[in-house]
Amino acid sequence: MFRNLLGEALERLAARLDRSVKEDEIRAYVMERYARLNRPGAVDASLDREITELENRLMQLNWIGQTANRTISEQPQNRHDWQGYNWLAEGNCFGKNGLEPGCGQFLDWMDENADTGSRRETDELLEKLMRQVEVKREKALRKFARETSTEQQWMERCDISILFSRSARRRKDLRFLNTALKMNEWYLREARKMRTDHCAVRFLTALAEQEISARELLIC
Amino acid sequence: MLKVALLAPIHNSLYARLTLDALARMEDVEVSAIVVRNHLNWQRFKSEFARDGARLIGKIRQKYLLGDRRFSASNHDNLGKLAQERQLSFNSLKEFARQKEIAYRVVGDLNEPRCEALLRETAPDAVVFTGGGLLRGNILKIPKIGVLNCHTGILPQYRGMDVVEWTAAEGKAATVGFGATLHLMDTGVDSGPILLRKTINPQPGEDFNIIRERLEVVMVELMLAGIRKLRDGELQPQPQTAADGRQYYVMHPRVKQFAARMLELQLNTHK
Numbered sequence: 282m283f284r285n286l287l288g289e290a291l292e293r294l295a296a297r298l299d300r301s302v303k304e305d306e307i308r309a310y311v312m313e314r315y316a317r318l319n320r321p322g323a324v325d326a327s328l329d330r331e332i333t334e335l336e337n338r339l340m341q342l343n344w345i346g347q348t349a350n351r352t353i354s355e356q357p358q359n360r361h362d363w364q365g366y367n368w369l370a371e372g373n374c375f376g377k378n379g380l381e382p383g384c385g386q387f388l389d390w391m392d393e394n395a396d397t398g399s400r401r402e403t404d405e406l407l408e409k410l411m412r413q414v415e416v417k418r419e420k421a422l423r424k425f426a427r428e429t430s431t432e433q434q435w436m437e438r439c440d441i442s443i444l445f446s447r448s449a450r451r452r453k454d455l456r457f458l459n460t461a462l463k464m465n466e467w468y469l470r471e472a473r474k475m476r477t478d479h480c481a482v483r484f485l486t487a488l489a490e491q492e493i494s495a496r497e498l499l500i501c
Numbered sequence: 502m503l504k505v506a507l508l509a510p511i512h513n514s515l516y517a518r519l520t521l522d523a524l525a526r527m528e529d530v531e532v533s534a535i536v537v538r539n540h541l542n543w544q545r546f547k548s549e550f551a552r553d554g555a556r557l558i559g560k561i562r563q564k565y566l567l568g569d570r571r572f573s574a575s576n577h578d579n580l581g582k583l584a585q586e587r588q589l590s591f592n593s594l595k596e597f598a599r600q601k602e603i604a605y606r607v608v609g610d611l612n613e614p615r616c617e618a619l620l621r622e623t624a625p626d627a628v629v630f631t632g633g634g635l636l637r638g639n640i641l642k643i644p645k646i647g648v649l650n651c652h653t654g655i656l657p658q659y660r661g662m663d664v665v666e667w668t669a670a671e672g673k674a675a676t677v678g679f680g681a682t683l684h685l686m687d688t689g690v691d692s693g694p695i696l697l698r699k700t701i702n703p704q705p706g707e708d709f710n711i712i713r714e715r716l717e718v719v720m721v722e723l724m725l726a727g728i729r730k731l732r733d734g735e736l737q738p739q740p741q742t743a744a745d746g747r748q749y750y751v752m753h754p755r756v757k758q759f760a761a762r763m764l765e766l767q768l769n770t771h772k
Contacts, residue, residue, distance in 0.1 A: 288566055295558035301754040408748075415750040418551055455670055455756060462753040499759040501766055 302466050304492065308344060310469070311488050314481060315339065324478045331482045338489035342496065374410050379424030382433060384410075385440025392448050407448060410441065411460050419467045435475045438468060439483040446490035450497055458494045465491050503732040506534040506625040506644070508611055510632035512593045515569055515580045517631040519721050521597060522589055524629070527725070529732055533623035534604040535594050536616045538633040540565075542609050545634075552751060572714070577707070579714040583721065612637045620644070627731060629724060630686060638688055647685035647693070647738075649727055651720040653713065655698065656682035657746035660691035663757075665712055667749045670760035674767035679703055681716050683723040685738055690748055694738030696727050705768045709761065 318324050318332065339345040374384040388406055395403045414421040422438050429437070442464045449457035465488055468475075475481055505524060509517035524532050538545070550557050563571050572581025591597045598605035604623055608616045611633045620628065620643045628648040630636065641648055654664030655677050668677055680700030687693035699719050703712050730736040752760065 288562055291558050291562045291566070295555045298558060299555040299754075301554075304755070411750075412748065455667075455759075456747070456749060459750065459753050459756050462755055466753075495755065499755065501759070501762050 300466060300470070302469060304495065307465075307488055307492060308342075311339070311485050311492075312344060314485055315345075318478060318482060318485075324482075328478060328482055331479070331486070335482055335486045335489060338486060338493060342489060342492055344489075374406060375413070376426030378426050380422055380437065381426045382429045382437050385437055385442075385444045389440070389444040389447055392444070392451060407444075407457070411445070411457065414441070414460050414464060418463070431474075432477050432480055435468075435480045436483050438464070439480070439487040442468070442487040443483075443490045446487070446494045449494045453498065455498055458491070458498055461487075461491050461494070503530050503627065503728065504533045504623070504625045505530060505627050505629055505728060506536065506620055506623060507532060507594075507629045508616075508631065508633055508636075508648075509535065509537045509594055510634075511540045511564060512537050512595050512607070513564075513568060514594070514631055515584060516717055516720060517594060518589060518591065518597070519580060519583055519587065520629060520631060520724050521594065522587060522591070523721070523725050524728060525597075525601060527729065527732075530728060532601070532603050533625050534606070534619050535598050536606050536608060536611060536619060537594055538611055539607050539609050544609070575711070575714065577711050577715055578718045580717050580721070583718055610634065612640055616640065617643070627728065629728065631724075635690075636686055641686055641688065646731055649696070649724060650684060650686045650691075650693075651723050652682045652684060652691045653716045653720065654682065654691075655680050655700065656684060656691055656695055657741040659749060660746050661749040663752040664749055665709055665716070666752050666757055666760040669709075669764035669767065670752075670756060672763060672767065674703070674764065675770075679712050679716065681719045681723055683727045684741075692741055692743070694740045696736050696738055697723050697730075699723055703764075703768055705765075707768065709764065 315335065324332070333348075336345065336348050340347065374381055374388070388403070388410070391399065391403050392407065422441060423434075425434060425437075442461050445457040445461035445464070449455060449461065468484060468487075472481075472484060475484055507517060507521055507524070511517075521532065521535070524530055546557075549560075553560065569581055569584065572579045575581070591600070595605055595607075597603070604619060606615060606619050610616075612635075617639050620640065625644045627646040628640075628644045630648050630650045636648060652660075652664075654660070654668065658673075658677050659668055665679055668674060668679060678700040680698060682691075682695055683697040684691065684695045685693040699722070701712070701715050701719060703715070707715075727736065
């Protein structure tokens with residue numbers, strides 16, 4: 282009798298402690314935040330491009346219809362000139378003091394454009410980054426190699442989540458989606474710390490990328 | 502005479518008890534020490550909760566509340582049935598150690614100096630690892646042959662966590678299969694030289710819990726076969742290279758739901 286009661290209590294406790302977020306909760310969160318950001322004049326015009334990229338993904342998910350006021354591009358453009366990213370020559374995204382800012386977008390570009398020669402290097406970098414996140418969990422990606430603003434730190438974490446979701450699709454490798462799902466869940470609990478609109482849009486993009494990958498890869 | 506020490510995650514681990522019981526009966530094998538991780542450890546709870554989240558509560562329920570009774574309603578092969586067949590007569594490793602006068606120690610962490618000291622003192626040829634976290638070099642280098650671990654997956658392909666589920670999720674039930682691998686531990690994750698492997702053939706209707714319970718029986722068989730063959734000089738460890746496999750991590754519940762659907766599909770297709 283006592284064991285049964287205790288068993289039930291433990292089951293209830295496990296249900297309460299279960300922090301996994303379901304697809305409909307993600308969708309509700311994204312749509313609610315997107316509606317706020319999409320009001321006329323709500324955000325700075327410099328974010329138009331980023332919001333358009335978010336909208337592309339939301340349309341891909343059929344969460345929104347065709348938008349009237351923004352041009353839809355096929356794929357997000359790479360926004361960086363990658364010269365100067367020679368820290369990767371050392372074969373790691375982590376410097377002495379922590380994560381190299383910019384590595385999320387750079388690895389995404391590298392993974393998309395990897396030829397036979399750089400494939401192995403890209404594989405190794407991605408594996409190391411995934412291991413770091415999986416082993417250190419919430420504590421991962423908190424220290425940076427160079428001085429980086431709080432906003433930039435959040436943007437970098439979101440970029441790495443985007444990298445994992447996109448690499449999962451490119452490589453048909455569920456492990457990367459698995460890591461992205463966990464990262465986005467941790468960050469969802471801290472979303473209030475992402476104080477700028479720019480951060481908010483990037484995080485919504487990370488969630489949308491995750492859902493695109495889930496839709497593509499979690500189908501029997 | 503092959504001298505072995507046993508490392509266990511908890512004093513009442515059925516896997517450890519069944520292995521120990523058979524080792525103690527094995528000819529030309531001497532159990533020289535038993536080291537058990539203390540289960541009442543806040544640091545351990547915190548680190549396992551961070552890794553497993555809510556499912557740790559389920560594990561606690563299984564280990565502490567149900568214990569050996571968790572197998573009572575099952576019909577398939579499992580450790581509970583094996584314990585009945587073998588007429589396992591003791592409920593804790595401590596009790597067995599006292600009966601057989603084997604050196605016994607409870608430690609907070611298997612890497613700590615008290616564990617190291619006991620192993621150095623008893624100088625085992627091999628250490629049988631039945632769980633309790635990662636081992637560091639200070640422990641791994643003590644036994645002459647090495648530390649034996651049985652991994653619930655096929656190595657070298659599937660290293661790390663939740664590999665039964667990952668095998669199903671990646672649609673490899675028919676090609677790689679479900680099984681267990683006995684290997685020598687190194688400082689990496691399931692990356693040490695392979696000693697033995699055995700696969701099982703799951704039937705339609707079996708879920709991950711059933712497959713895992715069946716694999717626990719295979720783990721006991723492999724561990725005992727490994728010790729027997731090492732004693733007789735019949736085993737040649739096969740080294741792995743990093744590129745031979747991939748490392749897997751704790752599976753997110755959404756991926757796990759997908760893995761369960763994939764398992765059902767694969768078992769029904771290959772019946």
